[in-house]
Amino acid sequence: MADKNIPPVPEEVQDQGNQINIELSEEVAEGIYSNLAMIAHSNSEFVIDFIRLMPGVPKAKVKSRIVITPEHAKRLLGALSDNIRRYEETFGGIKHTQEMPPYPFNFGGTMGEA
Secondary structure, three states, rough: OOOOOOOOOOOEEEEEEEEEEOOOOOOOOOOOOOEEEEEOOOOOOOEEEEEOOOOOOOOOOOEEEEEEEEHHHHHHHEEEEEHHHHHHHHHHOOOOOOOOOOOOOOOOOOOOOO
């Protein structure tokens, strides 16, 4: 289910005067849920692993890995900063309770039984 507050990716994007056509498949448009990201880097690339932790499961799975250049990592940092600023102007500050949540997650509740 798509979030109504997230605009669709435009089909054409202006990049320094050049027009770029962007294709977004239905499968990719659904997105992947992640509640943890881990970042590593070398002199030539940044590797971002998006991970999903589930309650009561000791093993977490990497759901997606993105490899980008240092230049693109810096652009991503700027784009995230700008979007967070605009989000907080619209919806208020994002609550930041801890530097890192304790692991394993218990998601604030008791474990259910089936």
